[in-house]
Amino acid sequence: MVKGVLPEPGPLRALALATLLSRVGNGLLMTVSVLYFTRIVGLSIAQVGLGLTIAGLFGLLSAVPLGHLADRRGPRGLFVVLSLTVCGLSLVYLFVHTFWQFLVVSIVLTMVDRGAGAVRAALIAAITHGAGRVAARAYLRAVTNIGIMAGAGIGAFALHFDTGTAYRLMFVLDAVLSSIAAFVVLAIPRVAPQPHDDGGPVWIALRDRGYLAVAALNAGMSIHFAVLDVAIPLWVVDHTDAPRWTIALLLIINTVVVSLFQVRSSRGIADPSTAARATRTAGLLLLASMVLLAGATWGNAAIAVGLLAVGALVQVIAELLQSSGSFLLSFDLAPSHAQGQYQGVWNTSMSISTMVAPTVLALLPLGLGVPGWIILGLWFAAVGILSVPVVRWAAARQAAGQAAGQAGDQAGGQAGDQLVGSR
Template identity: 90%
Template structure:
């Protein structure tokens, strides 16, 4: 049975009737749980279990490396078996594995649980993307991903607010309750996905190579550029807090201000920003514009180190607005390119490649930000901005080449 639709775009606060609605509800529930754990997990590992910050960082880094191995094969399995049921199974496995953290007492236990959990979770992300590809078509895919990203931000904000109660009590019981609540929300979310019509496995031929996504040089090149551009997602988590506190006269609450601006703007305007991005050509152009906006925002962040408190706050707020404008365009372009440059019969495998490239970006971003803006100061911000602009400009010819290769390959 095919559940694909051309019109899954949001209609008011809800998506149009169809398979996207239960997926949106499931996304909201699961992201509330994510927000809970993002707020309390590191403190739980450090203050309650007794792991050092170095041990936590090492464990999560090693787990991230293992996580790179799962997205492509599980995405391929989604193509062969159908993504909906596989996504539900993997989501339930993630729920169970996350609860194992409550029984962790040593670093090695933490490392093993983190590795297994990350492998399953990264694979589930690729299967989820394959499910979105299966229930949407054409420009509706971009609108669907944009809507789900807006829902994601809302859910994480809500989860962070609930997690603040655990931070207030600062007890092992309060932190453990957040893990249990996350698991409960995630179980409900997984079951809600069963309301999405079943997607039949895609027909395939036993002739030819199995891992076609790994042989598609055009797709790999675009995914690599997208990974290079996506470093900007870590700016507000890694660079801005230390930059504000150590290099500007802005008050500490400015860190929270930039996060609020970014999160609220994405929640309000992600869907609107995706309109007009209907094919690889328009997606590449949007990404080129995003690179220039990111360059401008890096210059504004750098300038915040030269003024008094009022000037610093103003430049940081303006830089955040410019950055989020670039983020909206870049993410919308990324949504379309990841789907449209992949053949429909292998969306799961290709989404695995796309998700893996994003995972690599997430892993290297803290190091890049530590070496450039935090290590070099103002020149580092400028270098980073030029990087975004150059990568954005490269998108146009590289996407044109990848699309031409795809057209030749489909004949």
Template identity: 80%
Template sequence: MKGLIPEPGPLRPLALATLLSRVGNGLLMTVSVLYFNRIVGLSIAQIGLGLTIAGLFGLLAGIPLGHLADRRGPRTLFVLLGGSVAVLSLAYLLVQTFWQFLAVAIVLTILDRGAGSVRAALIGAVTTGTGRVAARAYLRAITNIGITVGAGVGALALHFDTAAAYRTMFVLDSVLTLSSAFIILAIPRVAPQPKSEDGPVWIALRDRGYLAVAALNAGMSIHYAVLDVAIPLWVVDHTEAPRWTIALLLVVNTIVVSLFQVRSSRGIADPTSAARATRQAGWLLLASMALFAGASGGGVAVAVALLVLGAFVQVIGELLQSSGSFLLSYDLAPNHAQGQYQGVWGTSMSISTMVAPTVLALLPLGLGVPGWIILGVWFAVIGVLFVPVVRWAATRQHQQVTTQAG
């Protein structure tokens, strides 16, 4: 990659498609809850329940649709899923009752989660080796930029606070999502993987090494929710820091990820280096949790300083952990079943996202300073475990490849 624009090749349309779709995501993240609450008339409890149920259904989509990507080719399937999400998302504008909201949310979540696994398989098919890590890192930086831009545009709807303004955001999201799906057609068609006549179909679910690494990664990925879930309430209820500090910490995270995600992926070239990077991330996350906890014990200046420093240390850990995750999700999976394996990895991440709010409510928000320390130790322990577990998983994979070759 040269500068901000990737070199000619599959990554360029992937980057543009990612930017457009994430701008749309940013729009809906900003306005959707308020639209369903203020315009449709659903309660916050109904919205939360509906999204939780839809999320549970979404867990069922990643693995089978990822497997379908292996058998049929990921590019065309991703375009079909992305286009379907774009069109069906407009059904939200017809919602008038909770049950209608639930039905639309379930269908869209299934398609969207499945599309995520297919997209990961597509990236794996058009990149190789360390190029996969660099590509995922670049696309993650693009994702942050797109969501930030989308949130800024969505703020206009919040300013006007009318039904027309909110609905315009849904239509704009649909147009952006549909455009991003068709842009993927610029990538050459990826040939389906040949179907093996021997052995079980769902090999990813039988790969204990891969499942163990995915589970550890999901446990550490709880940290992604810290700034969104725990920090706002911690700042307001337990520190002397002003409320605008919450926004400042989010800005720190967004800027650092956008500028340094690609750079942080350099040097992560194999499972061993990825595991070591994740171990380092665990120690950094422990330090950041301790800094957040310390912010409750000082005045305004001390609280702001510790919170900002904690956010900076956390995002450095986040960069290392995410880069290691990118490599491990691909390198520990056989090439002929990347879609199925990416479905497993994506499902583990979805579970982490669902569990994280409860963990944060029980630990830092429930126990205070001791809860922050327990959470930090959790991240550090997982980081330490990564090295031997990844070594074991890589050895198992090598033995399987050797056996099949023989």
């Protein structure tokens, strides 16, 4: 699926280009948005945080229904419409002057954006197959990191000038890049809608206990993604003798390793069993990483930097394995006719993880210190170990359901033949 720098010609290449363009725009806004709303609009940090938290809660409501709509109407066209809507809504931020305006725009934008994420995953499922699907997601994740880095670099110019005009220009540039990205997606052939069984339940993903259990475990493991952004900066500054530039060093280690090795780490993950074992290994590596990060509180600056760097390296190796396993499980444990709805459930679980993670990190490593790091590491290890039997159970449920469905289809076909024959 992926060779060298570019994927093979086809739908994935168009989606990769669209991803790169849109993620450059994301990097721009990640760099300047908080400063724009606080320094230019005049909102307080507390208001911005509260608004984004409330918007995140509302965002949990949109992924499953919009994913289901992608199944019924086809993901490509819906993704383009939602992407363009996000572009328009991001520009509305330029006309925000009060907290309530900010809150309303944030809620609507987050709901549309979360839904677009589920529809995008359904589109990936439609244009890829088998092990190539994991490689495609890995490639797109590497492209995402590259795009965000590039966007952050461009956004640094706005930070340098620190004017309203410079910040607003970043919002406009984001909208332009993301709009182009949306139209690039039209180069992908149209994906046919999936047929729906009118006699069956509509929200099958919400009734699939095996899939829900695997998604919940993945969400519990994914708390580690916030360690680098939330816990590390405060830990380095308040609890170690490491210089402040160590924070940037750890971020560089993570970003570079993901960009270079995410695709390679996906090799060998070909079915739910191998994905579960990769998740188990990731959990054990995260335990080791948390111990190393905790150990940085002892010793001089050189020892602290060394332990932090090694801990970050071990963590990113775990991240590569867990991400690749997650890619496969989210797709392979879902029926092909309802990928959008199932991806909506998976994305919602990830959104919950993102919302919960700062609180968990504040209570454990930042609140308890070294014991908190150890508890967090043991949590990751336990989730990883538990993933193997839970994934096995979920896969068995899926296979049994498919067998029952095929038996029902065959019985229905035979009954129809008998009816025709009796006539």
